[in-house]
Amino acid sequence: MIVHPKNKEPKETLRFSGIAASRGIAIGPAYRYFRTLLYAEDRTLTPDEVGHEIERFDTAVQKARQEIEKVRRVAEQKVGTPASSIFEAQMMMVSDEFILSTIRQRIKHDLKPAAYAVDIEFSAHQHMLETGDNPLMRERADDVEDIKQRLLRYLLDRKKWLSKIDVPSILVAEMITPADAILFARSSVLGFAIDGGGVTSHVAILARSLGLPALVALHSAAEHIETGDIIILDGERGELIVSPDAETLKGYEQEQSYVLGSGVDLTGPLLEEDAPASRTEDGHPIKLLMNLEFGSEVAIVEAERLSDSTAASGGGKRLGLGLVRTEHFLLLHDDFPTEEDQTSLYRDLAERFYPAPVTLRTFDVGGDKVLSGSYREDNPFLGWRGLRISLDEPDLFLAQLRAILRASARNNVRLMFPMVTNVDELSRALAFLSEAKESLRSTGEAFDEKLPVGIMIEVPSAAIMAASFVPMVDYFSIGSNDLTQYTLAVDRGNDLISTLYQELHPAVLKLILMTAEAGRNGGKPVSICGELGSYPLATPLLVGMGIEEISVAPSALRALAARIKLLNYQECKDLAKRILSNSFSPEDVKRQILEFLSARQLIDPFSETTLRSGFGARLIKR
Numbered sequence: 001m002i003v004h005p006k007n008k009e010p011k012e013t014l015r016f017s018g019i020a021a022s023r024g025i026a027i028g029p030a031y032r033y034f035r036t037l038l039y040a041e042d043r044t045l046t047p048d049e050v051g052h053e054i055e056r057f058d059t060a061v062q063k064a065r066q067e068i069e070k071v072r073r074v075a076e077q078k079v080g081t082p083a084s085s086i087f088e089a090q091m092m093m094v095s096d097e098f099i100l101s102t103i104r105q106r107i108k109h110d111l112k113p114a115a116y117a118v119d120i121e122f123s124a125h126q127h128m129l130e131t132g133d134n135p136l137m138r139e140r141a142d143d144v145e146d147i148k149q150r151l152l153r154y155l156l157d158r159k160k161w162l163s164k165i166d167v168p169s170i171l172v173a174e175m176i177t178p179a180d181a182i183l184f185a186r187s188s189v190l191g192f193a194i195d196g197g198g199v200t201s202h203v204a205i206l207a208r209s210l211g212l213p214a215l216v217a218l219h220s221a222a223e224h225i226e227t228g229d230i231i232i233l234d235g236e237r238g239e240l241i242v243s244p245d246a247e248t249l250k251g252y253e254q255e256q257s258y259v260l261g262s263g264v265d266l267t268g269p270l271l272e273e274d275a276p277a278s279r280t281e282d283g284h285p286i287k288l289l290m291n292l293e294f295g296s297e298v299a300i301v302e303a304e305r306l307s308d309s310t311a312a313s314g315g316g317k318r319l320g321l322g323l324v325r326t327e328h329f330l331l332l333h334d335d336f337p338t339e340e341d342q343t344s345l346y347r348d349l350a351e352r353f354y355p356a357p358v359t360l361r362t363f364d365v366g367g368d369k370v371l372s373g374s375y376r377e378d379n380p381f382l383g384w385r386g387l388r389i390s391l392d393e394p395d396l397f398l399a400q401l402r403a404i405l406r407a408s409a410r411n412n413v414r415l416m417f418p419m420v421t422n423v424d425e426l427s428r429a430l431a432f433l434s435e436a437k438e439s440l441r442s443t444g445e446a447f448d449e450k451l452p453v454g455i456m457i458e459v460p461s462a463a464i465m466a467a468s469f470v471p472m473v474d475y476f477s478i479g480s481n482d483l484t485q486y487t488l489a490v491d492r493g494n495d496l497i498s499t500l501y502q503e504l505h506p507a508v509l510k511l512i513l514m515t516a517e518a519g520r521n522g523g524k525p526v527s528i529c530g531e532l533g534s535y536p537l538a539t540p541l542l543v544g545m546g547i548e549e550i551s552v553a554p555s556a557l558r559a560l561a562a563r564i565k566l567l568n569y570q571e572c573k574d575l576a577k578r579i580l581s582n583s584f585s586p587e588d589v590k591r592q593i594l595e596f597l598s599a600r601q602l603i604d605p606f607s608e609t610t611l612r613s614g615f616g617a618r619l620i621k622r
């Protein structure tokens, strides 16, 4: 229960939308954090000042190293080694002899003050990262800013930033650094609401590792918020609500405890005898798997830790990966990785999760994931993307297929093709797979002869024709992110039309149902790996439509498992039947689900929150 601080006039409610970088819902007072950026002024040193400036610079570097090491240790304790490696990278940057000696040169030969030399040298480095083609590198520019500010603070004689809060609060700021995120996590921070940043920023990664909800790209929300304002940070729908009215607050509090499964322990109820399955209250099993978001060690270990914790809780089986977006590995390379590089990457994953399944999807480049230097298309989402590229580049495709096969020797790898639109494409892909198998057989290389092969159902044509694919595959996996954008002609990453991006549109649901039925009739399991799988309102519908496996981001798993346990399979089937036979709009679908959840006392359907925010207008960027 949130109580308004004394002597504070209730303010008008404000709503801001941002990008949900870490899921969950936080409710509490704001803590407004100001991190002013420091800049240095230029002047010309007199020759006798040079020695002292170089000394000050060297001391500043020493101090920065000590501070980063301290933060690294706290991070290691809080989020484990992989995430704390962010600070190892910062340490390497601040120890980079090339940069340090260039700065000393600027002081000595150009007679620039140490602070100014630091400012221009690190800013140049930052600019290079920001303007590069690689989006991951662009985000790393924030780390350079962090180091620069640390050095400037010392050189300009400014006070330390205070990364501490006394009352459990939601941190609101224009920007924070990874170090701020870690240091605030030592006191009772409930979540992060940041004007800048992106989903792959280090702050976002750390928030996910810390299990704290975070919104980024809120643009200019921070300037409207003061410390003590009550806010709802909705990391499910990407919304920040400042000074909510009592009804909205009540709706969120109810939702937080029931629908999002807050406070539910993942260990224990998630595991059954023989599989990481969650069961509805009447015993219907739904297998749970995880999506691996990108090829960083941090994300892998985050998922692995969750997998381990399920095994440790007594069931003996680990959670596997329902979708590995292999194309994210490409962002880390300038070129396509070799077959050897890929084999060791995929093998490493297969080993780490063994005996749980690891679903490797072949490269889904194109669309909004354009590689540097590649051809620019007017309409990339409808262009050269996914399997289309693989089929046009046989050498690259064969190298990837051979690498996936070579990683499959212990029989826990599954192969998946993205962006399949017709049977012919799949036949051609399967022919390449046979060729890859044959070449491995001829050299006696071990692989899984029965490697399960599945396709993403993410284009309407594939869903409509699902039955024709049945004899050719071992499973289907519904890619609701693309299925929604292609069915509704709404670009999934365009915030101008994000309210039209309705995953619960009856047209999308009908395609999902067609796929589920085709799979069931043909004896092939159907899973979902798009965002819809972690969308609280969709859970009863997916269960009711007969989806057997749901693969979600690791951070969404706990809540999903908790929700499934609260549902009754028979009731979900009835709900799905009702909705699919008589809904005309997404609002209609939502209303029926809300009524259903309300009848089971899982949510308050008539709260402002749930109805107004509509559970749908989210940006799904890849």
Ligand code: PEP
Pocket: 323, 325, 364, 458, 478, 479, 480, 481, 482, 483, 529, 530, 531, 622
């Ligand atoms: C999807 O389209 O739903 C999906 C899971 O694939 P991606 O988000 O990588 O396009």
Ligand code: MG
Pocket: 418, 458, 479, 481, 482
């Ligand atoms: Mg997709």
